[in-house]
Amino acid sequence: MTVTFVIDGAEVTGLDRFWQVIGEAVNGPGGYFGSNLDALADCLCGGYGTPDDGDFVIEWRRHELSRRALGRDETVRVLQRRLERAHPTSRPAIRARLEEVRAGRGPTVFDELVALIEDKAPGVLRLL
Structure with a gap:
């Protein structure tokens, strides 16, 4: 069932x-x-x-x-929070994703x- x-x-x-x-x-x-x-x-x-x-x-x-x-606003908020907590080596990728989302691209x-x-x-x- x-x-x-x-x-x-x-x-x-x-x-x-x-x-x-x-x-x-x-x-x-x-x-x-x-x-x-x-x-x-x-x-x-x-x-x-x-x-x-x-x-x-x-x-x-x-x-x-x-x-x-x-949507986009929440995705930006989540990525900003993730960026604050991320290991320094992970930050460039998160920043790049954040830029994409701010530009209206990406999931x-x-x-x-x-x-x-x-x-x-x-x-x-x-x-x-």
């Missing part, structure tokens, strides 16, 4: 809120289902609240609201989340 986890796009007001919303969708109030892209990838591979047989879907309802909230946070989910759990994501 397929288990459906629902994300309400209206609740996703930024990346930090996305982690809360998906965590609660999968594991209930206060639940965890990743707090960065690497952790989300691990969670999608199983053992963090999804059925053992992998028979689940993630319905991202009103995803267009999330697409806007996780947004929303695009990265969708691509990761589709890569790690093909067929699971339904954008509604």
Whole structure:
């Protein structure tokens, strides 16, 4: 039997809120289902609240609201925060990505989340 986890796009007001919303969708109030892209990838591979047989879907309802909230402005904010914390050798690549995003090019946070989910759990994501 397929288990459906629902994300309400209206609740996703930024990346930090996305982690809360998906965590609660999968594991209930206060639940965890990743707090960065690497952790989300691990969670999608199983053992963090999804059925053992992998028979689940993630319905991202009103995803267009999330697409806007996780768009260019949020991507710039996330990259600036990452730049502040990054190892000095990682900073040039982050700066270059930041310039691209500021120029209106490259993927947004929303695009990265969708691509990761589709890569790690093909067929699971339904954008509604």
